Amino acid sequence: MIKTKRQIDFENKILEKSTTTDYEQAKTEWYVNSIRDGGDEKGESHCVCGQSIRWLFTLKNTKNGNTLIAGSTCMAKFADIHLGVTLTKDLTKLKKSPFALLDMSMLYWLNDKDMITDKEFNDYQRRNWETVKKVNMILLDYLKLDPTTFFKEKKKDIGEDIREKIDQLIKVAEEKKGRWLKYFAKSISEQFETRGSLSAKQLDIVNKNI
Numbered sequence: 001m002i003k004t005k006r007q008i009d010f011e012n013k014i015l016e017k018s019t020t021t022d023y024e025q026a027k028t029e030w031y032v033n034s035i036r037d038g039g040d041e042k043g044e045s046h047c048v049c050g051q052s053i054r055w056l057f058t059l060k061n062t063k064n065g066n067t068l069i070a071g072s073t074c075m076a077k078f079a080d081i082h083l084g085v086t087l088t089k090d091l092t093k094l095k096k097s098p099f100a101l102l103d104m105s106m107l108y109w110l111n112d113k114d115m116i117t118d119k120e121f122n123d124y125q126r127r128n129w130e131t132v133k134k135v136n137m138i139l140l141d142y143l144k145l146d147p148t149t150f151f152k153e154k155k156k157d158i159g160e161d162i163r164e165k166i167d168q169l170i171k172v173a174e175e176k177k178g179r180w181l182k183y184f185a186k187s188i189s190e191q192f193e194t195r196g197s198l199s200a201k202q203l204d205i206v207n208k209n210i
């Protein structure tokens with residue numbers, strides 16, 4: 001496959017900061033230390049390939065402690081995911097909740113790579129929340145993201161407690177199989193994703209049901 005100049009620059013940077021000269025070997029030395037939105041920061045952020053980026057993936061080398069910043073495109077290529085935008089979106093959602101739903105393309109990819117079984121793929125789509133969480137952890141594990149630090153970071157997010165309440169409500173609705181409650185949980189979950197808040201009345205209903 002033909003590589004772009006940025007791709008070559010990125011790979012060279014990885015090799016420069018790794019302890020080996022073999023790229024495939026070098027890949028195994030790195031893990032994702034953190035992901036953050038650089039959108040609000042002053043000045044531009046750049047990937048080591050030179051591309052100006054919004055999402056900053058901090059990669060850390062396990063052998064020598066070196067770090068470098070990658071954007072979502074290079075990160076996805078580095079992880080052989082080829083789904084840069086999806087990866088960023090999915091990880092952003094995951095930061096808010098381990099029960100967040102991954103994009104379908106990501107699910108297909110995980111299944112294609114035999115990281116999840118056909119049964120897990122189907123259960124995920126049926127919103128079996130245990131499977132949802134398990135599959136989500138498989139993705140984090142693949143990226144060598146440590147769930148304890150990954151989810152700790154999210155605590156800084158505003159409305160984190162609300163997100164947790166909504167997740168609880170979704171589980172309750174699943175268990176009760178109450179159609180109205182399921183509908184309500186789904187609709188406020190979507191609203192929270194877009195607006196980042198709930199009305200006092202909605203919150204009141206949530207609190208009464210969990």
Ligand SMILES: [Zn+2]
Nearest residue numbers: 047049051074
């Ligand atoms: Zn890059």
